[in-house]
Each structure stands twice: as C-alpha cells, then as structure tokens.
Amino acid sequence: xxxxxVARLLETAGIATVIIASRVFEKRMRMMTLPRVLLTPYxxxxxxGPPGNTNAQRASVMAALALLDSxxxxxxxxxxx
Amino acid sequence: MEAIAPAAETFTAFKRSFFYxxxxxxxxxxxxxxxxxxxxxxxxxxxxxxxxxxxxxNPDRIFSHVLKWQTAGYQDxxxxxxxxxxxVALPKPVKDATLALLTSSGHYVAGDDPQPFGEAAxxxxxxxxRIFDFLKEAPVxxxxxxxxPLESLEVRHGGYDVCSSRADxxxxxxxxILAALEQEGKIGRLAANAYSFVGACSQRRLLKRAGxxxxxxxxxxxxxxxxxxxx
Numbered sequence: 001x002x003x004x005x006v007a008r009l010l011e012t013a014g015i016a017t018v019i020i021a022s023r024v025f026e027k028r029m030r031m032m033t034l035p036r037v038l039l040t041p042y043x044x045x046x047x048x049g050p051p052g053n054t055n056a057q058r059a060s061v062m063a064a065l066a067l068l069d070s071x072x073x074x075x076x077x078x079x080x081x
Numbered sequence: 082m083e084a085i086a087p088a089a090e091t092f093t094a095f096k097r098s099f100f101y102x103x104x105x106x107x108x109x110x111x112x113x114x115x116x117x118x119x120x121x122x123x124x125x126x127x128x129x130x131x132x133x134x135x136x137x138x139n140p141d142r143i144f145s146h147v148l149k150w151q152t153a154g155y156q157d158x159x160x161x162x163x164x165x166x167x168x169v170a171l172p173k174p175v176k177d178a179t180l181a182l183l184t185s186s187g188h189y190v191a192g193d194d195p196q197p198f199g200e201a202a203x204x205x206x207x208x209x210x211r212i213f214d215f216l217k218e219a220p221v222x223x224x225x226x227x228x229x230p231l232e233s234l235e236v237r238h239g240g241y242d243v244c245s246s247r248a249d250x251x252x253x254x255x256x257x258i259l260a261a262l263e264q265e266g267k268i269g270r271l272a273a274n275a276y277s278f279v280g281a282c283s284q285r286r287l288l289k290r291a292g293x294x295x296x297x298x299x300x301x302x303x304x305x306x307x308x309x310x311x312x
Contacts, residue, residue: 002287009288017306024152027158044151044241044312047252
C-alpha cells in the first residue's frame with residue numbers, strides 16, 4: 001500500500017512511475033489503480049528476483065522500464081511469466 | 082497428585098503463531114490469513130511437494146506451491162480501493178530520461194541510520210517486535226547515493242524477512258542493475274540519489290505529509306521517472 005500511495009503522489013507531481021511487485025500482491029496493486037505495475041513470479045520479499053540471480057533481476061527491471069515507455073493509462077498491469 | 086496437562090493448542094492458534102507470535106516467520110506469516118481448511122491444504126500440499134521435488138530433482142514445484150498460497154494469504158484486502166488514479170505520460174523515452182529508484186525495503190547507508198523512535202542501532206529483531214508501533218509512525222526516507230557500495234548498505238524492516246536483501250540488495254533495491262542499464266544507454270541518467278523507507282508505516286501520515294514532501298524532493302532533483310519496489 002505504501003508504495004502504491006507514493007506512486008500516486010509522484011504521478012500527481014508529474015513524475016512517471018512504474019512498480020515492480022511480487023504477484024503475491026496482485027489484488028492490492030489492482031485495487032489501487034496504479035499507473036504502471038509489473039508483477040513478477042517471485043516470493044514475497046524478493047520482488048525483483050532471487051538473491052544472486054542477476055539475469056532474473058535484470059529481466060524484471062528491463063520489463064518495468066519498457067512499461068514506462070509503453071503504458072497509455074492508469075491501471076496498466078503486466079506480468080512476467 | 083496427577084499433573085494437569087497443558088491445554089492442547091488449537092489449529093487457529095497454531096496459524097496465528099506465525100504472525101509475530103511464538104513461531105514468527107515473515108515468509109510464512111500469511112498462514113494466519115488462511116482459513117483452517119486452506120492452511121490444512123497448504124501444509125499437506127507442502128509436504129507432498131517436498132517429496133515430489135526430491136524425486137524430480139527440481140525444487141521449483143515447492144516454490145510455486147508457496148507462491149500460490151502466499152497469494153491466497155493476501156486476498157482479503159479491503160483498504161484503499163481506488164476506482165481511478167493519476168497517470169502522467171513520460172514526455173521522452175526512458176533512454177533519454179532521468180530515473181530514480183525508490184523502495185520500501187528499509188535500506189539505508191551504514192552510518193546514516195534513520196533511527197526509528199529515536200533509537201540508535203535498532204536490530205531487525207527489535208523492528209519485528211515493534212511492527213505495530215511502526216504502523217502508527219510517519220515514514221522516514223533514507224537517501225542513498227547511487228555510488229554507495231552494496232557492502233555499505235544496511236537493511237532493517239519489521240514487515241518482511243530481510244535475509245534476501247542482506248544476501249543481495251538487488252533483490253529489493255536494484256540499484257546496480259539500474260546502473261548497468263544506464264551504462265548501456267537504456268536509461269538516460271540514473272539520479273544521484275536512490276531512496277528507501279520502511280513501508281510498514283502510517284498510511285495517513287504518508288499521504289498527508291511525508292509523501293508530498295518526497296515528491297517535491299524528487300521533482301527538485303530533476304527526476305522524471307521513478308522505479309518503485311514494494312516488499
């Protein structure tokens with residue numbers, strides 16, 4: 001919830017945001033109608049990717065950055081497989 | 082005289098004990114939120130998946146099982162249901178924009194402890210024990226210069242298991258991943274500072290004061306886009 005609120009405040013201030021979240025929190029993310037959300041298939045507490053798995057972490061961040069360029073409206077949610 | 086046996090623990094009490102109780106476990110605190118039938122299904126399934134994973138030589142099915150039930154444990158959400166939200170289009174491609182990292186993972190630079198409740202050197206254990214105090218407090222934003230070595234980062238957060246963050250900050254605070262992408266030209270500029278706070282905090286205080294101040298800070302720093310990571 002906290003990061004969702006930060007996203008909403010930053011967008012209001014003119015800063016485009018993207019959130020990288022574990023899909024454990026999908027319901028919470030969708031309820032808050034957030035600007036851009038990337039859901040990842042990782043356990044709570046490791047949303048970007050498991051420790052030491054640079055490839056997985058990089059893939060998460062790359063997908064999030066792509067959402068910054070592509071999203072057209074609030075409530076955009078995409079999932080990593 | 083016959084000894085009186087202690088009362089048997091109920092299954093409901095057993096479930097609750099994982100949520101800041103006698104069996105506190107921040108990876109599995111979600112068990113408290115499951116119904117008895119769901120918790121029974123989760124635990125029996127977990128045992129089956131462990132044996133199956135051993136036979137298959139692949140633990141992925143265990144992880145999938147835990148992820149499925151962690152998700153089930155966070156379905157009963159009622160607060161902060163917004164039907165619409167703000168959205169600003171990035172006026173330029175990310176490869177030309179200034180981007181900042183901001184996470185709720187509870188990272189800070191060694192020597193710059195945010196000192197919750199005015200306490201110096203609070204331990205992770207103490208933070209877990211005071212989680213309900215954190216939820217009433219205003220959050221504090223730690224500034225983390227982008228060149229900070231990962232070895233100089235500390236992390237403390239009473240709401241999640243920080244072991245993964247300690248093993249590799251990028252699991253929750255992907256500053257080195259972003260720096261590499263900047264080097265490759267996929268980000269225009271990574272902001273001079275990254276930011277982190279403890280997400281377990283008063284939402285009212287975050288919304289009324291701290292959050293708007295943080296937005297002003299990032300705007301003043303020339304930030305055009307932000308990568309946010311909740312834990």
